[in-house]
């Protein structure tokens with residue numbers, strides 16, 4: 001049976017909508033602006049993810065190399081760079097206009113459903129969240145939320161407070177869907 005690890009270690013192999021170059025895929029990312037919505041999804045899964053919106057692709061390559069990050073992009077030209085084709089920098093090409101489909105391709109191709117830690121990282125600034133007792137957020141969250149919720153997380157960088165509300169539940173369901181679809185595709189691909 002072909003495991004996900006074997007699938008992603010195939011050099012230059014085409015997998016679903018993603019194209020992987022290089023060997024073992026790391027768990028830190030840089031998301032190119034052309035696939036920008038994936039940055040929040042990846043952070044939602046707990047992956048250390050930078051959003052790149054600079055004019056110079058070269059600096060994205062340098063950052064990926066220096067920090068051991070995998071680049072996720074929709075730019076086919078970017079994939080032709082020597083650092084990518086030689087495997088020095090890992091990159092995943094995603095296609096289409098639907099961010100959910102792009103994310104599904106990334107989850108499947110990179111095996112992101114294996115070790116993710118949902119809701120541990122700030123969606124806005126990528127910092128790791130700290131848990132907060134209820135009495136620590138008094139006056140900082142809406143009264144309706146305070147009455148209903150017992151557990152809170154806070155971003156040490158931007159101070160944003162997170163709780164398990166309806167938005168959280170919807171995102172959680174989506175992550176479960178990504179994971180389940182990834183499992184089906186990996187199993188289907190092994191037959």
Ligand SMILES: [Zn+2]
Nearest residue numbers: 122125155158
């Ligand atoms: Zn933050």
